[in-house]
Amino acid sequence: MLSQDNTSQGTDRSPAIDLRKINKSFGPVKANKNVDLIVAKGSIHGIIGENGAGKSTLMSILYGFYEADSGEIWVNGKLTSIHSSKDAIATGIGMVHQHFMLIDTFTVLENVMLGAEQSSSLKQSKKSARAELQRLSVEFGLAVDPDAITGDLAVGLQQRVEILKALYRGAEILILDEPTGVLTPQEVQQLFDILSALRERGVSVMLITHKLQEIIAITDEVTVMRGGTMVATRETAKTNKEELAELMVGRKVLLEVDKESANPQQVLLEAVNLTLRDSAGVARLDDVSLQVRAGEIVGIAGVSGNGQTELLDVLSGISAVQQGSVVLNGVTIDKDNVLNAKDFRHLSLGHVAEDRHKQGMVTQFSARECAIMGFQDEPEFNGRLLMDNAAVTEHCTNLMQQFDVRPNNPHLKAANFSGGNQQKLCIAREIERQPKVLLVGQPTRGVDIGAIEFIHQQIVSLRDAGNAVLVVSVELEEVMSLCDRILVMFEGRIVGEMAAVDADAQKLGLLMGNAGGDNSATGVAAQ
Amino acid sequence: MSNKTLPTWIDVGVIPLINVCLAFLVSGFVILLIGESPLEAVQYMITGAFGYAEGIGYTLYYSTNFIFTGLAVAVAFHAGLFNIGGEGQAYIGGLGVGLMCMSLDSFMPWWALIPFAIAAGAAFGAAWAFIPAYLQAYRGSHVVITTIMFNFIASALMVYLLVNVLIEPGTMSPQSRVIADAAILPSMKDVFAVFGVNIANSPLNIALFLALICCVLVWLLLWHTRLGYAIRMIGFNEQAAVYSGINTRRTIVITMCISGALAAMVGINEVMGAQGRVLLDYVAGAGFTGIAVSLMGRNHPVGIIIASLLFGALYQGGAELSFEVPSITRDLVVVIQGLVILFCGALSLMIKPTIEKLFMKFFAAKESANV
Numbered sequence: 001m002l003s004q005d006n007t008s009q010g011t012d013r014s015p016a017i018d019l020r021k022i023n024k025s026f027g028p029v030k031a032n033k034n035v036d037l038i039v040a041k042g043s044i045h046g047i048i049g050e051n052g053a054g055k056s057t058l059m060s061i062l063y064g065f066y067e068a069d070s071g072e073i074w075v076n077g078k079l080t081s082i083h084s085s086k087d088a089i090a091t092g093i094g095m096v097h098q099h100f101m102l103i104d105t106f107t108v109l110e111n112v113m114l115g116a117e118q119s120s121s122l123k124q125s126k127k128s129a130r131a132e133l134q135r136l137s138v139e140f141g142l143a144v145d146p147d148a149i150t151g152d153l154a155v156g157l158q159q160r161v162e163i164l165k166a167l168y169r170g171a172e173i174l175i176l177d178e179p180t181g182v183l184t185p186q187e188v189q190q191l192f193d194i195l196s197a198l199r200e201r202g203v204s205v206m207l208i209t210h211k212l213q214e215i216i217a218i219t220d221e222v223t224v225m226r227g228g229t230m231v232a233t234r235e236t237a238k239t240n241k242e243e244l245a246e247l248m249v250g251r252k253v254l255l256e257v258d259k260e261s262a263n264p265q266q267v268l269l270e271a272v273n274l275t276l277r278d279s280a281g282v283a284r285l286d287d288v289s290l291q292v293r294a295g296e297i298v299g300i301a302g303v304s305g306n307g308q309t310e311l312l313d314v315l316s317g318i319s320a321v322q323q324g325s326v327v328l329n330g331v332t333i334d335k336d337n338v339l340n341a342k343d344f345r346h347l348s349l350g351h352v353a354e355d356r357h358k359q360g361m362v363t364q365f366s367a368r369e370c371a372i373m374g375f376q377d378e379p380e381f382n383g384r385l386l387m388d389n390a391a392v393t394e395h396c397t398n399l400m401q402q403f404d405v406r407p408n409n410p411h412l413k414a415a416n417f418s419g420g421n422q423q424k425l426c427i428a429r430e431i432e433r434q435p436k437v438l439l440v441g442q443p444t445r446g447v448d449i450g451a452i453e454f455i456h457q458q459i460v461s462l463r464d465a466g467n468a469v470l471v472v473s474v475e476l477e478e479v480m481s482l483c484d485r486i487l488v489m490f491e492g493r494i495v496g497e498m499a500a501v502d503a504d505a506q507k508l509g510l511l512m513g514n515a516g517g518d519n520s521a522t523g524v525a526a527q
Numbered sequence: 528m529s530n531k532t533l534p535t536w537i538d539v540g541v542i543p544l545i546n547v548c549l550a551f552l553v554s555g556f557v558i559l560l561i562g563e564s565p566l567e568a569v570q571y572m573i574t575g576a577f578g579y580a581e582g583i584g585y586t587l588y589y590s591t592n593f594i595f596t597g598l599a600v601a602v603a604f605h606a607g608l609f610n611i612g613g614e615g616q617a618y619i620g621g622l623g624v625g626l627m628c629m630s631l632d633s634f635m636p637w638w639a640l641i642p643f644a645i646a647a648g649a650a651f652g653a654a655w656a657f658i659p660a661y662l663q664a665y666r667g668s669h670v671v672i673t674t675i676m677f678n679f680i681a682s683a684l685m686v687y688l689l690v691n692v693l694i695e696p697g698t699m700s701p702q703s704r705v706i707a708d709a710a711i712l713p714s715m716k717d718v719f720a721v722f723g724v725n726i727a728n729s730p731l732n733i734a735l736f737l738a739l740i741c742c743v744l745v746w747l748l749l750w751h752t753r754l755g756y757a758i759r760m761i762g763f764n765e766q767a768a769v770y771s772g773i774n775t776r777r778t779i780v781i782t783m784c785i786s787g788a789l790a791a792m793v794g795i796n797e798v799m800g801a802q803g804r805v806l807l808d809y810v811a812g813a814g815f816t817g818i819a820v821s822l823m824g825r826n827h828p829v830g831i832i833i834a835s836l837l838f839g840a841l842y843q844g845g846a847e848l849s850f851e852v853p854s855i856t857r858d859l860v861v862v863i864q865g866l867v868i869l870f871c872g873a874l875s876l877m878i879k880p881t882i883e884k885l886f887m888k889f890f891a892a893k894e895s896a897n898v
Binding site for chain 1: 747751752753756757759760763764766767769770771772773774
């Protein structure tokens with residue numbers, strides 16, 4: 001545990017983490033090339049870089065998931081070798097994963113002590129864990145009810161449990177991998193308060209993110225990675241977003257979307273009183289009505305899991321309409337007129353799925369097979385009996401050229417493309433036919449900055465050609481800069497609407513957390 | 528974590544080969560344990576399977592069955608369905624073949640009858656697979672459980688039919704009457720005799736050609752048709768298939784029916800070919816061996832042909848071995864077969880990480896040497 005080593009800190013000036021010449025390759029891919037990194041004790045160190053820059057690999061090496069091919073890891077001035085996460089924990093490194101490693105049905109206490117029980121008697125373990133948890137909660141200001149069922153807690157609190165888990169195991173160095181992806185702006189602020197408190201207690205924090213504003217807001221130092229190498233380390237106070245973005249991408253980038261003001265015309269897509277219940281009877285969509293007009297981009301903001309996925313599924317024919325109706329290009333789809341995703345496409349709907357690994361593509365397929373998903377029955381890809389594989393390949397080659405997908409190889413497995421190029425291929429597939437209505441879920445999730453710019457331009461030009469676009473994104477900045485009109489979803493309902501020009505993060509954030517009534521975003525269970 | 532990728536030739540060539548060798552190594556120890564010489568045993572097995580014309584004939588005859596059942600497992604596997612019911616589907620499929628042959632064998636010769644026999648067998652096999660498929664697609668009962676159950680039902684049904692309905696009047700053994708000679712598939716001996724080549728007699732018949740045709744058809748189906756595209760997409764990612772507007776439920780049912788129909792072709796080889804009648808338990812585990820064949824052949828027709836040859840050789844060589852060396856009983860041969868299935872099927876990925884590490888080391892060394 002973190003026994004008061006504040007005294008020793010004065011004399012021992014060695015950094016918390018000192019990585020020297022770390023190399024790691026996967027086959028021909030060099031994920032880390034001669035990486036050096038120094039994290040000062042009691043500081044918050046940001047690591048920023050595009051997808052595939054090698055951040056995750058480096059952290060995985062530090063946490064013992066991978067072993068480096070060469071290089072040295074020094075922790076608190078001592079040369080250490082880390083072969084497993086057990087070693088990492090023993091050296092005082094803790095990790096909070098992007099996707100929480102919690103057991104939903106366990107209580108907070110059980111989750112915290114799981115795998116680190118003090119005694120073979122469960123009762124004894126619980127007793128000592130409870131005392132320790134109490135101490136940590138007080139010391140770091142991390143209040144959580146130890147007897148609450150973890151799955152019932154709000155996401156921000158679950159993350160707190162993850163942090164407590166690491167501290168319980170004696171972590172003095174905490175790695176947080178993309179910690180804010182699932183949080184509301186208010187929860188992000190709370191997390192940052194916690195991180196500041198940890199820093200004051202001498203804990204070193206490594207924050208991995210691709211969000212520039214977070215780096216600026218909380219870190220002391222920031223390291224930029226690109227293509228497996230460290231390109232720069234800056235004192236946060238002496239840098240700015242533009243410089244960091246440029247370092248990440250290697251060229252100047254436009255952070256704002258460059259577009260004319262919208263000129264909305266007739267309604268092309270309409271949802272009328274849509275209600276969708278899951279198998280447990282819980283309303284995932286609750287009386288949702290919205291309109292999207294030709295020539296405008298409508299954005300849906302919200303913390304993920306508030307019905308956006310279900311809305312996209314219904315609007316694209318993946319889920320059948322249960323109650324209410326969808327009007328697409330003048331055709332009404334309801335309980336009595338059920339259409340599937342292919343029929344929706346025939347009504348000139350394009351749909352870029354929220355999660356390309358789950359829906360939008362098949363990573364085990366080759367790019368050419370992914371390039372015809374949803375259009376596999378089109379006559380141009382089919383002979384009388386067999387598929388016209390040559391036509392499919394040619395189609396994919398064309399898409400790749402038009403949308404600058406690299407490498408330009410239709411036979412390469414989809415999994416072997418970077419996130420940005422996968423997304424470009426998905427968007428190319430949907431936009432190429434100039435659909436009257438385009439649904440885009442998370443247009444730039446896991447996409448590097450360079451490709452974001454390109455994807456936004458494509459969406460805007462589709463709008464300018466007189467088509468309707470509905471964008472769902474959890475990135476507030478993206479919704480505000482890309483869209484013309486913004487709707488906010490919370491627990492399956494649309495709780496707010498505003499023009500993008502009137503929106504700011506504060507206003508949207510309050511609506512997203514439904515600060516009017518619910519306390520799930522801010523509430524802390526009483527101790 | 529799947530960033531590590533091995534070249535295909537290691538993945539589909541070297542690793543299965545090492546697995547087979549490991550299985551034989553362990554088998555060798557077992558044989559040592561009972562006081563026999565493993566080398567001698569290997570010798571008997573290889574000569575038994577490939578050493579003389581009759582042995583080769585038997586090896587290929589067994590392989591024919593394994594190709595059918597292997598393809599059946601593979602087609603279902605590509606849709607993410609684990610069809611354990613090949614045994615039952617082949618059994619019931621053979622019933623269809625037998626019934627068709629017995630009703631038409633007085634009117635037509637084999638070459639006119641075979642399309643009907645194939646159709647009847649396929650229909651019966653598909654029907655036997657349809658029920659678990661329907662339950663899986665529309666009711667959510669797991670296909671592994673239901674197909675296993677259907678194996679037992681098929682077995683019970685066939686016993687009933689053979690004892691009470693199909694049994695040749697006046698006989699004691701539970702088997703149907705013999706199909707007319709003219710309606711039975713020509714054996715390979717007859718085929719070669721047409722070209723003036725004399726080969727040894729064996730149960731090997733022209734169903735082998737049907738098996739090879741099925742391999743080509745399955746390859747075309749999976750990689751060159753819309754249905755195959757849909758099948759593979761469902762297997763990899765069902766949500767993506769729904770996103771693409773594919774009717775996943777219907778496709779699952781169709782896939783299982785194709786799978787059942789392929790398994791049923793065992794009936795062509797056995798009922799219309801080697802046995803010339805429907806009899807008890809003629810599938811003899813080929814349906815289960817098909818699972819190992821498909822796993823080892825990486826669910827690809829070419830791999831399945833190779834794996835079928837191996838298992839065919841194991842069956843035939845094993846029979847020879849237990850005949851030549853009395854202390855190695857039939858059961859011990861089953862142990863050897865079991866070991867091969869264990870290493871190639873259940874433990875097929877056991878050595879992969881090691882091979883990967885070795886390969887990385889070698890590759891990295893080469894890389895740095897180049898620099």
